[in-house]
Amino acid sequence: MRLAILGAGSVGSTLGRAWAQQGHTVIFGVRDVNAPKVQALLTETGANAQATTLTDAATQADVIVLTVTWEAMPEVVEALGTVDGKVLLDCTNPLVGNQLDAAVNSTQSGGEQVAAWFPGAKVVKIFNQIGWETMANPQYGTEAATMFYASDDADAKQIAAQLGSELGFEPIDAGALQASKFLETLAVFWGQLAYGQGLGRHIAWRLLKR
Ligand SMILES: NC(=O)c1ccc[n+]([C@@H]2O[C@H](COP(=O)([O-])OP(=O)(O)OC[C@H]3O[C@@H](n4cnc5c(N)ncnc54)[C@H](OP(=O)(O)O)[C@@H]3O)[C@@H](O)[C@H]2O)c1
Structure with a gap:
């Protein structure tokens, strides 16, 4: 992809980095394409990765x-314009400081706000509910961490689940995009456990079933 x-x-x-290693074009x-940290990332990531402007990247890709x-979103929306028909994985959390943005969450979730900003896109809320440290290695002993995702589009859900599986997660469908509110609350709860309860950032979710 x-x-x-x-x-x-x-x-x-x-x-x-992780998806480039899986063979995707990233x-x-x-x-700022020339920023030293971007250039270092490209060197580290190898031939499958490139960097360009936000608009160019979105235009060239199948999946955004x-x-x-969250604070950057108005600027990003302005830069991108329409992204009709594309799958858009929303990994953001509508955070102001450490709390969910009341202006967003009193009426809708961040995921739904993203869908309102990009009405033609197939938005999936995913990769928002745990720390980045776990994203490239979600294996805990013999068990894989769960990655919940929410969307109104069945095909987009399938792509999101596949990309989650390729990283090693157990993807679990949490329902329609409206369920983003639960995933965003889960992110805040993750922060409470990691920082408030001192469990640290290497914690993740696992759904048990029988
Ligand atoms: N950190 C986590 O563990 C974690 C986990 C799950 C979800 N999230 C969510 O994921 C999102 C990113 O978190 P992060 O920790 O990766 O943040 P980060 O390390 O601070 O990176 C933020 C990125 O956004 C870019 N950016 C900032 N303002 C911008 C603007 N006006 N226009 C274009 N790009 C802009 C930054 O670019 P520059 O380098 O040019 O500033 C940087 O590449 C947040 O919404 C966060 O809530 C974070």
Whole structure:
């Protein structure tokens, strides 16, 4: 697949490196292609990765992966314009400080807000609910961490689940995009456990079934 990773910070660089290793073409969409950290990431990631502007990356890709900060979203929306028909994996959390943005979450989730910003895109909420440290290695002993995802589009869900599986997660369908609110709350709860309870950042979710 051709994957546009918008943002090359902790989450974007981790996901991009891992998917490039899996053989995907990874196009990082960044503000400054020549920034030393972007160039170092490209060197480290190898031949399957390249970097360009946010708009170019999104235009070239089949799947767009949103890994910028919530505060950056208005600028990113403006830069991208329409992304009709594309799968858009929303890894963001609508955080202001450590709390969910009340302006968003009183009426809808961040995932639904992203879908409202990009009405033609097939938005999937995913990769938002655990720390970046786990994203390229979700194996805990003999068990794989769970990755919940939510979307209104069945085909997009399949692609998201496949990309999650390729990283080693057990993907679990959490339902329609409206369920993003649960995934975003889960991210805040992850933070409470990691920081508030001192469990550290290498914690992840696992759904038990019988
Ligand atoms: N950190 C985690 O463990 C984690 C886990 C799950 C989800 N998330 C969510 O994932 C998102 C990214 O988190 P992160 O930890 O990867 O953040 P990060 O390391 O701070 O990286 C943020 C990225 O966004 C870019 N960016 C910032 N403002 C921008 C703008 N105005 N236009 C374009 N790009 C802009 C930054 O580019 P520059 O380098 O040019 O500043 C950087 O590449 C957040 O929404 C976060 O809530 C984070």
